[in-house]
Amino acid sequence: MDMKKLAAGNWKMNGTRAALAEVDGLGSDRVEVLICPPATLIAPLADRGSRVLVGGQDCDARAEGAHTGDIAAAQLLDAGASHVILGHSERRADHGETDAQVAAKAVAAHQAGLVTIICVGETEAQRDAGETLAVIAAQLAGSVPDCATATNTVVAYEPVWAIGTGRTADASQIAEVHGAMRQTLAARFADADGMRLLYGGSVKAGNAAEIFAIPNVDGALVGGASLKAADFSPIIAALEAAQ
Numbered sequence: 001m002d003m004k005k006l007a008a009g010n011w012k013m014n015g016t017r018a019a020l021a022e023v024d025g026l027g028s029d030r031v032e033v034l035i036c037p038p039a040t041l042i043a044p045l046a047d048r049g050s051r052v053l054v055g056g057q058d059c060d061a062r063a064e065g066a067h068t069g070d071i072a073a074a075q076l077l078d079a080g081a082s083h084v085i086l087g088h089s090e091r092r093a094d095h096g097e098t099d100a101q102v103a104a105k106a107v108a109a110h111q112a113g114l115v116t117i118i119c120v121g122e123t124e125a126q127r128d129a130g131e132t133l134a135v136i137a138a139q140l141a142g143s144v145p146d147c148a149t150a151t152n153t154v155v156a157y158e159p160v161w162a163i164g165t166g167r168t169a170d171a172s173q174i175a176e177v178h179g180a181m182r183q184t185l186a187a188r189f190a191d192a193d194g195m196r197l198l199y200g201g202s203v204k205a206g207n208a209a210e211i212f213a214i215p216n217v218d219g220a221l222v223g224g225a226s227l228k229a230a231d232f233s234p235i236i237a238a239l240e241a242a243q
């Protein structure tokens, strides 16, 4: 399977409708470009006729019901989303999300027809303790459900210490983790070779080309540098050059 590489932007809790103009010039024929805005902006972005794919930043594991403030996967799809980020470290930290909850959300998302971007990553303390590969393997085992395929699942490696800090993992650290993730996934999934593995954590125009040259890096999950077209466009261009 020959999947296109993926440049995914995670706006987190940033932006109001005025920010959608940043997306108007984005898009690519050679790679997939995805913007995951706050939930309030999913439908307005999807309805804007832009060339980018639209995604949510979380969904509930349940299909519907009395769950104030939560959003079902089918509602994301109805709003125009094709993707959903699950298990981001900020949700694991802010909301205590466990691997099992992330996996349950992923099952619900797949049942609704969404592509999931399942996030894993070690803290600085875990890296310093030499636990990185074990932490990632455990998160993959617990967070990626058995129904995952190369078509419905993307995995994002985001070292927690590199998110929003300006620090990126170096090329050898990224290569080691991405290679290990590919092996771990291959032990469970026949089509793991086609599963896209994204790197995330302070990706920007200045380091994107180097990161995209690393084996088993099939794109990026970009936070801060996805908010402005002037910052995100060169990252998309670097991914096109690496495709």
Ligand SMILES: O=C[C@H](O)COP(=O)(O)O
Pocket (backbone or CB within 6 Å): 010, 088, 158, 162, 163, 164, 165, 166, 200, 201, 202, 203, 221, 222, 223, 224, 225
């Ligand atoms: O989801 C995106 C990541 O958390 C990376 O964020 P960042 O690019 O601002 O470091």
